[in-house]
Structures are given as C-alpha cells and as structure tokens.
Amino acid sequence: xxxxTHNDAKNGHGTTWTYIIGFILSLVFTxxxxxxxxxxxxxxxxxxxxxxxxxVLQMAVQIFFFLHLGRGPKPLYNVTxxxxxxxxxxxxxxxxxxIMNNLHYNMAPLDSTxxxxxxxxxxxxxxxxxxxxxxxxxxxKVTIEDDKISPVHVNALLCDTLTFINKDSKVHTIAxxxxxxxxxxxxxxxxxxxxxxxxxxxxxxxxxxxxxxTLDSQVTGDFKVTQ
Amino acid sequence: xxxxFERGIEMSxxxxxxxxxxxxxxxxxWVYLMTDLLMFAVLFAVYAVLHDNTLGGPTGxxxxxxxxxxxxxxxxLTSSFTCGIGMIAARAGHxxxxxxxxxxxxxxxxxxxxxxxKEFTEFIHAGHTxxxxxxxxxxFTLVGTHGIHITSGLLWMAITLAFVMKRGxxxxxxxxxxxxxxxxxxxxxxxxxxxxxxxxxxxx
Numbered sequence: 001x002x003x004x005t006h007n008d009a010k011n012g013h014g015t016t017w018t019y020i021i022g023f024i025l026s027l028v029f030t031x032x033x034x035x036x037x038x039x040x041x042x043x044x045x046x047x048x049x050x051x052x053x054x055x056v057l058q059m060a061v062q063i064f065f066f067l068h069l070g071r072g073p074k075p076l077y078n079v080t081x082x083x084x085x086x087x088x089x090x091x092x093x094x095x096x097x098x099i100m101n102n103l104h105y106n107m108a109p110l111d112s113t114x115x116x117x118x119x120x121x122x123x124x125x126x127x128x129x130x131x132x133x134x135x136x137x138x139x140x141k142v143t144i145e146d147d148k149i150s151p152v153h154v155n156a157l158l159c160d161t162l163t164f165i166n167k168d169s170k171v172h173t174i175a176x177x178x179x180x181x182x183x184x185x186x187x188x189x190x191x192x193x194x195x196x197x198x199x200x201x202x203x204x205x206x207x208x209x210x211x212x213x214t215l216d217s218q219v220t221g222d223f224k225v226t227q
Numbered sequence: 228x229x230x231x232f233e234r235g236i237e238m239s240x241x242x243x244x245x246x247x248x249x250x251x252x253x254x255x256x257w258v259y260l261m262t263d264l265l266m267f268a269v270l271f272a273v274y275a276v277l278h279d280n281t282l283g284g285p286t287g288x289x290x291x292x293x294x295x296x297x298x299x300x301x302x303x304l305t306s307s308f309t310c311g312i313g314m315i316a317a318r319a320g321h322x323x324x325x326x327x328x329x330x331x332x333x334x335x336x337x338x339x340x341x342x343x344x345k346e347f348t349e350f351i352h353a354g355h356t357x358x359x360x361x362x363x364x365x366x367f368t369l370v371g372t373h374g375i376h377i378t379s380g381l382l383w384m385a386i387t388l389a390f391v392m393k394r395g396x397x398x399x400x401x402x403x404x405x406x407x408x409x410x411x412x413x414x415x416x417x418x419x420x421x422x423x424x425x426x427x428x429x430x431x
Contacts, residue, residue, distance in 0.1 A: 019308055019311040019315070020308075022308075027304065037293070037431065038430075043431070047431045051423050052423060055423040059420075062415065062416050066311055067409065088268075089265065092268050093268055122282075123283075
C-alpha cells in the first residue's frame with residue numbers, strides 16, 4: 001500500500017494524470033455538445049447523431065480513464081461482461097425504438113384513433129383535439145316510468161351529460177338511432193338501465209339523435225346537442 | 228479465484244489469497260453495475276418511446292433549463308474526478324487527503340442532488356407530476372432512479388468516510404472506497420446519457 005504509484009497503471013488503477021486527462025476530455029465533450037445544441041450549428045438528425053457520438057465518446061473516455069476497464073489482471077472477465085451488457089442494451093434500446101416507431105407508423109388511421117379516443121374520453125392525442133370532453137358541464141336527466149319517457153326532447157350543449165333513470169322494475173335497454181336500429185353514440189350502445197342504476201353518457205358529438213328501448217318502439221325520445 | 232490463478236502461483240500464498248479475494252469482490256460488484264446498467268437502459272428505452280406523449284401539455288423543450296442541466300453535469304463530472312483523485316490518495320495511504328477529496332466529492336454530490344430536487348419541485352409545483360402524462364412518468368422514473376442511486380451513493384460515502392475517520396486506512400477500507408468510486412464513476416456515465424438524451428435532445 002505504501003508505494004503504489006509505480007505499478008498502478010499495470011494493476012488497473014489510475015494515476016493522477018489519467019484522471020486529469022479523462023476529466024479534461026470529458027469537459028471538452030460535454031461543453032462541445034452543449035454549445036452545438038445551444039447555437040444550433042447543425043440541426044435535426046445530424047445534430048442528434050453528433051451529440052450522441054459525443055456521449056458515447058465521453059463514456060469510452062470515462063470507462064478507460066476513470067473505471068480503468070481492460071487494464072486489470074488478465075483474463076478480463078469484467079470486459080467480457082461489459083461487452084455482453086452493451087450488446088443486450090443495444091438489442092433492448094434499438095429494438096424498442098424500432099418496434100415502437102414501426103407500430104406508430106402502422107397504427108390505425110387518424111380518424112379511427114380519434115373516434116377511439118373520443119369513446120375513451122381522451123381529449124387530446126399527440127397534441128390534437130379528439131373532440132372528447134375535458135370537463136363536463138350540465139347534467140340532463142331522462143326518466144323512464146311506466147314505459148313513458150320524460151322529457152321526450154332534450155336540448156343540450158356539447159360536453160353536457162345525459163343520464164337515463166329507470167323507475168320501472170323491468171330492465172330498459174337503451175339503444176341509439178330510430179327503432180329498430182342500433183347505432184352507437186359517444187362509444188355507447190345498447191345500455192341496459194336497471195332500476196336504481198342510472199346510466200350517464202357524455203355528450204361529445206353534436207347533432208340530433210334519437211334513442212329508444214330495444215324491445216319497445218313506443219319508448220323513444222331524442223336529444224339535440226349544439227356547440 | 229479463476230481469474231487470478233495464473234498470477235497466484237507466482238505469489239506468496241497469503242498475498243495471492245488476498246488479491247484473489249479482492250478481485251472476486253471487484254468482479255462481483257462489476258456484475259452488479261452491469262445489471263444496474265441494463266435497468267437504466269430499459270428506462271432509457273421507455274423514455275425514448277414515450278417522450279413525445281405529453282397529452283397536449285408542455286414538452287421538455289418548454290420546461291427544461293439547459294444551463295441548469297449543464298451545471299448539474301459539470302458538478303457530477305467534477306465529483307467523479309475528485310473521487311478518482313481521492314482513490315489515488317487512498318491507495319497511497321494518505322488519510323487526510325482521502326478525507327478532503329472524498330469530502331469534496333460528497334459536497335458536490337449533495338449540490339447535484341439539491342439542483343435535481345429543485346428542478347423536480349418546480350415541475351411538481353407547476354402541476355407536472357409523475358401521473359400527468361407518459362412523458363412525465365418516464366422522465367421522473369428515469370431521472371429519479373438516477374437520483375436515488377446518487378442518494379444511496381452519498382449515504383454509502385458518508386458511512387465509509389466515518390469509518391476512515393475512526394479507524395484510518397486499511398486494506399478493507401481501501402477496497403470499500405474502490406467499490407464506492409467505481410459506483411460513483413458509473414453514475415456519472417449514466418448521467419452523461421441523461422444529459423444528452425433527456426436534456427440536450429429536447430432542444431434538437
């Protein structure tokens with residue numbers, strides 16, 4: 001322990017100089033990458049590639065000058081382990097990015113994604129409004145009692161909610177569209193409304209819509225949603 | 228044992244035994260670091276995939292401060308350097324130098340952690356929490372995991388330095404310091420990639 005500096009480089013330990021060189025090189029790489037980005041000397045992919053190259057270079061410098069990898073006693077199991085890890089990392093990182101970009105590229109067209117997002121009440125996807133409501137406003141109630149709907153006509157604004165309340169002991173299944181069609185509204189269709197279990201729909205599509213009981217053409221009403 | 232066998236036969240048995248034990252510990256710790264690196268790689272992959280998904284909210288470009296990130300980087304880099312110099316002092320058996328170099332490393336680490344916490348609290352006060360969107364989830368997970376490593380490194384450093392102060396430098400303490408410095412250099416390398424991929428990349 002007392003006279004270590006002579007053999008340090010051979011034993012895989014650093015000397016003051018290796019640390020100073022490593023430190024200066026790291027500083028140069030860090031500051032270069034920073035200046036490139038701040039001054040926008042190059043742009044886009046070229047800039048990204050350059051700063052990634054600086055990061056990898058700095059990693060190499062630090063692994064060599066600070067961690068002294070590859071300069072210890074032989075055989076170098078730690079180098080083997082490091083190379084294996086880097087291989088795994090490349091597979092995981094490059095593979096994930098490749099797969100996810102590919103998935104994104106081949107995703108369903110925007111209209112259907114929008115529809116899906118609307119149905120799930122996701123109001124923005126990738127900075128684009130989907131038409132889904134971020135907050136809901138007024139609540140309108142439609143009550144079904146003795147096979148009669150009241151009120152039959154509802155006028156609502158976008159992002160209001162509509163609640164179906166069943167006071168009969170039998171189940172009323174509500175479908176959208178004129179009897180006997182089954183259309184969906186805001187991702188909902190064929191909602192079974194039980195006594196004591198009201199169903200609420202967020203009105204995130206404008207227009208005039210009809211709803212009815214799937215088993216009874218007489219039980220029907222409509223609602224109008226305006227902006 | 229395996230990887231010092233060839234050298235072992237040339238040395239006296241007690242010395243080779245000591246060396247072999249040392250190499251085993253170092254190699255074991257190296258294996259830990261590599262698995263830790265794999266974990267970080269996965270978090271980096273998650274961030275790379277999710278960093279655009281801000282749900283219409285502000286992006287990294289709107290929120291990150293490059294001078295702050297650069298300051299953090301320089302602080303951590305300097306601490307990695309002082310830690311290395313401290314290690315040389317440890318191998319040379321200079322207790323006072325070890326305490327001062329590692330003391331500086333500790334303070335720099337603390338400064339780094341303070342800046343990171345400052346950034347995190349600013350984000351959270353502005354309403355950007357880990358559950359705001361996928362971008363912030365992956366950001367806080369990646370950078371926070373590194374921060375937790377730094378915190379545990381600082382705790383470890385404080386305990387080891389207390390031992391150095393109390394018992395002076397012996398072979399075991401020097402080995403502990405060597406592992407600690409390996410860990411600290413490793414965290415600096417991970418941070419280079421956080422600086423590049425999270426902070427710099429946001430402004431490309």
